[in-house]
Amino acid sequence: MEITANYNPPDSGPAARKFLALGVIGLIVFGIGYTVNKTQFYNSYLLAYIFWTNMALGALMLTMLQHLTGGAWGVVSRRILESATRTLWVMVPLILPILFGGMHSLYEWTHTDVVKADPILIAKAPYLNETFFIIRTVAYFVLWLGLITLLNRWSAQQDKSLESAVPATKSMRWISGPGLIVYALTMTFASVDWMMSLDPHWYSTMYPVIFVVGQVLGTFTLLIITMVWLSGREPMSKYITKAHIHDLGKLMLAFVMLWAYVSFSQFLIMWQGNVAEETPWYMIRKKDGWQYLAIVLFVFHFALPFLLLLSRDLKKNVRKLAAVAGLLMFMRYVDLFWLLRPRNEWMFEKAAEAHDKSGHVFGPHLTHSFTWMDFAALIGFGGVWLGFFLLELKKRPLLPVNDPNFEEALNHVGH
Amino acid sequence: MANGSASAHPLAPNPVLDPGHNFNSIGDKINAVVLTPKFRPGWVLGLLISFGLLNVLLVSVAWTIFRGVGVWGINIPVGWGFAIVNFVWWIGIGHAGTLISAILLLLNQKWRNSINRFAEAMTLFAVACAGLFPLLHMGRPWFFYWMMPIPLPQALLPQFRSPLVWDVFAVSTYATVSALFWLVGLIPDFATLRDKAVNPIVKRLFGVLSLGWRGAASHWHNYEMTYLLLAGLSTPLVVSVHTVVSFDFSVGVIPGWHATIFPPYFVAGAIYSGFAMVLTLAIPTRAAYNMKDFITDRHLDNMAKIMLATSLMVSYGYGSEVFFAWYSASNWEKYMMFDNRMSGPYMFFYWSLIFCNFIVPQLLWSKKVRTNTVILFIISIIVNIGMWLERFIIVVTSLSRDFLPSSWGMYYPTVWDFGVYFGTIGLFLTLMFLFVRFVPIMSAFEMKLLLPESKVKGGHH
Numbered sequence: 001m002e003i004t005a006n007y008n009p010p011d012s013g014p015a016a017r018k019f020l021a022l023g024v025i026g027l028i029v030f031g032i033g034y035t036v037n038k039t040q041f042y043n044s045y046l047l048a049y050i051f052w053t054n055m056a057l058g059a060l061m062l063t064m065l066q067h068l069t070g071g072a073w074g075v076v077s078r079r080i081l082e083s084a085t086r087t088l089w090v091m092v093p094l095i096l097p098i099l100f101g102g103m104h105s106l107y108e109w110t111h112t113d114v115v116k117a118d119p120i121l122i123a124k125a126p127y128l129n130e131t132f133f134i135i136r137t138v139a140y141f142v143l144w145l146g147l148i149t150l151l152n153r154w155s156a157q158q159d160k161s162l163e164s165a166v167p168a169t170k171s172m173r174w175i176s177g178p179g180l181i182v183y184a185l186t187m188t189f190a191s192v193d194w195m196m197s198l199d200p201h202w203y204s205t206m207y208p209v210i211f212v213v214g215q216v217l218g219t220f221t222l223l224i225i226t227m228v229w230l231s232g233r234e235p236m237s238k239y240i241t242k243a244h245i246h247d248l249g250k251l252m253l254a255f256v257m258l259w260a261y262v263s264f265s266q267f268l269i270m271w272q273g274n275v276a277e278e279t280p281w282y283m284i285r286k287k288d289g290w291q292y293l294a295i296v297l298f299v300f301h302f303a304l305p306f307l308l309l310l311s312r313d314l315k316k317n318v319r320k321l322a323a324v325a326g327l328l329m330f331m332r333y334v335d336l337f338w339l340l341r342p343r344n345e346w347m348f349e350k351a352a353e354a355h356d357k358s359g360h361v362f363g364p365h366l367t368h369s370f371t372w373m374d375f376a377a378l379i380g381f382g383g384v385w386l387g388f389f390l391l392e393l394k395k396r397p398l399l400p401v402n403d404p405n406f407e408e409a410l411n412h413v414g415h
Numbered sequence: 416m417a418n419g420s421a422s423a424h425p426l427a428p429n430p431v432l433d434p435g436h437n438f439n440s441i442g443d444k445i446n447a448v449v450l451t452p453k454f455r456p457g458w459v460l461g462l463l464i465s466f467g468l469l470n471v472l473l474v475s476v477a478w479t480i481f482r483g484v485g486v487w488g489i490n491i492p493v494g495w496g497f498a499i500v501n502f503v504w505w506i507g508i509g510h511a512g513t514l515i516s517a518i519l520l521l522l523n524q525k526w527r528n529s530i531n532r533f534a535e536a537m538t539l540f541a542v543a544c545a546g547l548f549p550l551l552h553m554g555r556p557w558f559f560y561w562m563m564p565i566p567l568p569q570a571l572l573p574q575f576r577s578p579l580v581w582d583v584f585a586v587s588t589y590a591t592v593s594a595l596f597w598l599v600g601l602i603p604d605f606a607t608l609r610d611k612a613v614n615p616i617v618k619r620l621f622g623v624l625s626l627g628w629r630g631a632a633s634h635w636h637n638y639e640m641t642y643l644l645l646a647g648l649s650t651p652l653v654v655s656v657h658t659v660v661s662f663d664f665s666v667g668v669i670p671g672w673h674a675t676i677f678p679p680y681f682v683a684g685a686i687y688s689g690f691a692m693v694l695t696l697a698i699p700t701r702a703a704y705n706m707k708d709f710i711t712d713r714h715l716d717n718m719a720k721i722m723l724a725t726s727l728m729v730s731y732g733y734g735s736e737v738f739f740a741w742y743s744a745s746n747w748e749k750y751m752m753f754d755n756r757m758s759g760p761y762m763f764f765y766w767s768l769i770f771c772n773f774i775v776p777q778l779l780w781s782k783k784v785r786t787n788t789v790i791l792f793i794i795s796i797i798v799n800i801g802m803w804l805e806r807f808i809i810v811v812t813s814l815s816r817d818f819l820p821s822s823w824g825m826y827y828p829t830v831w832d833f834g835v836y837f838g839t840i841g842l843f844l845t846l847m848f849l850f851v852r853f854v855p856i857m858s859a860f861e862m863k864l865l866l867p868e869s870k871v872k873g874g875h876h
Contacts, residue, residue, distance in 0.1 A: 269677070
């Protein structure tokens with residue numbers, strides 16, 4: 001046990017408490033929004049919720065990926081990623097307000113009178129209905145938490161001794177293959193349910209891929225910032241080298257390119273195809289100011305970080321790399337905002353009309369811009385999430401000493 | 416763990432080079448194949464069969480050019496037929512070579528060293544086969560240069576919005592860079608062969624090919640830099656080529672083609688078929704030349720794992736198309752998937768494709784299967800067939816039944832379609848047979864880097 005003690009993390013408790021306090025304040029302020037505008041409240045809720053939950057889910061993906069591929073980056077990152085996955089427990093109760101309160105404010109297909117008047121929504125009703133939506137969301141969380149629990153349990157077992165590490169390592173590798181399949185399928189349906197069905201007529205087979213790539217890129221930004229923070233402190237300052245940071249920078253660059261690749265491919269195919277079923281999604285995003293946000297995304301989510309990350313010197317400079325990661329983390333939020341917020345106005349009007357007739361009150365329209373509620377939700381969820389992340393981070397040694405690739409990973413010099 | 420080493424761990428991976436080799440034995444063993452004057456009977460027989468098939472290609476191509484593409488089964492509505500199926504199939508096969516040589520190099524995967532030369536050669540030959548098809552499909556291949564944006568007398572410029580034009584640029588760039596990459600990698604080995612050759616003509620030939628290589632430190636420095644840069648250049652190229660190929664279909668509006676997931680799904684499919692072809696070729700080669708200590712079971716295991724992973728990716732693509740065809744609530748999309756592909760006139764091929772590409776590769780979850788060369792060889796052939804069927808399904812089912820039933824039409828390939836197709840397999844195999852005999856099939860110096868004595872302890876050099 002004296003060996004693992006060498007890798008005990010620095011005390012992140014004070015920082016965690018600050019984040020938690022900030023989060024609680026943010027959530028209280030955000031709660032006031034509920035009384036002001038319910039539609040806006042739930043839309044801001046969904047956006048912030050997905051942004052922070054993605055950090056945990058991307059970490060789950062990367063944990064499993066590194067078990068399968070090996071590599072020095074995985075060994076040095078794994079404990080950080082595992083800490084991020086364990087925060088998913090905190091996100092479980094936070095989905096409940098959406099499932100049992102917000103669905104009507106978010107999803108048009110939950111309004112039976114709207115569905116009745118729309119043949120496409122009637123055809124989709126076997127999938128897009130409230131009961132099945134709730135069942136699916138519960139199933140996603142059960143599967144994700146199951147994987148997270150097993151991976152974390154075995155990882156702890158790996159630390160105990162070299163003997164217990166062998167079956168534990170085998171188990172983690174064994175589950176990672178099927179685990180990634182589960183991940184891919186649940187993410188596909190989750191992205192359709194939570195995000196794509198906000199515009200219930202629209203569909204794109206690339207959309208889940210864009211979602212997953214963005215999610216993993218978000219996790220890389222978090223990982224790099226955490227790694228840089230840890231590399232300046234005991235014990236990681238002794239073990240983390242520039243080669244490790246450099247590798248993470250390369251992987252982040254790869255995901256920046258991948259994000260641009262999948263996002264642009266979807267756009268090009270839809271633009272050139274010019275089919276009435278698909279173009280509305282882009283039509284609403286090329287007016288009312290959304291087009292400028294698209295340019296911002298192109299420049300700051302792709303072009304600038306791409307050019308910066310090409311430089312080897314920058315990837316080896318921890319401060320500069322962390323700055324680029326920070327920019328990208330912010331752009332991840334902007335990208336999600338661009339995906340989630342622009343909405344087909346006529347659909348809302350149709351829904352409002354239908355509600356007027358049936359005597360229900362449909363809340364005030366969604367504001368098509370960044371509101372104080374978005375800000376409060378981002379800070380609220382972010383504070384809580386980061387606080388729990390830092391609390392989890394200090395629970396376990398930061399490096400898996402009994403990993404088969406441990407020595408090789410620490411001696412990694414790169415090229 | 417202070418006194419333990421990484422290799423002491425019970426789960427440490429097997430070495431990528433069997434023990435018992437030294438600097439001399441590696442070079443001798445690899446070069447022996449090329450420098451032996453005798454021809455082995457098995458090699459001669461294989462070459463003769465391949466050469467026979469190559470002649471089928473000559474006859475078929477001659478007849479196609481003489482009579483026009485009407486001798487093929489293509490018609491309206493199925494204007495693409497075998498030509499495009501085979502083009503995509505061959506291009507896809509070529510991609511594994513670049514993946515192994517460039518991407519695995521960038522990812523620092525040492526096991527690539529014994530198979531990269533082989534895989535790169537495969538890339539070049541596959542791209543050559545692929546290039547034939549669009550060329551012949553033009554009908555008048557002697558006007559191929561009309562595809563280029565050059566000032567022609569009739570003031571024609573290609574339609575730049577068409578992905579078919581992007582194909583011209585993507586494939587020709589890819590072929591050029593792949594050839595450069597392969598040749599640069601061969602320079603040090605050509606120099607070794609020049610020094611070892613006895614026959615003065617052979618010596619002269621390898622002397623020219625090795626570009627005056629003397630093995631100076633500055634040569635090595637430039638070499639390493641060039642190789643790394645070419646690897647960096649090849650990586651986006653390999654993705655771009657199959658992405659553009661996928662655009663050939665997906666920017667069209669025909670159901671079954673117009674799917675946004677096509678670009679990554681095509682790239683995964685290309686890697687999948689490419690690795691299947693590497694296994695199809697590597698398993699017999701390593702047996703024939705007794706190279707089991709260089710292309711170890713770990714290599715086969717790793718390639719099988721990549722095949723399994725890419726199989727799951729393309730299967731995700733199939734599943735995604737099915738789900739979104741339903742979810743779209745569009746009559747055309749639903750008809751294409753459920754009534755045409757799954758239960759239409761070509762349903763046999765659709766379900767065969769699912770069997771070959773999704774069901775059979777699930778066997779690769781078992782380590783026993785991954786290290787059993789016979790079963791692995793059979794699976795690799797099945798995957799090659801499956802990937803051909805996939806392209807057939809995409810091209811033919813969608814074109815044969817579009818939006819208007821009055822414009823529907825069946826597609827039946829003719830003997831000349833098969834002649835050109837099997838002929839390109841003959842061309843490919845002929846080139847492969849010549850390659851394994853006359854060029855070192857592995858990079859001797861890269862293999863030497865795998866020896867324990869060439870390891871420099873981290874940070875001390």
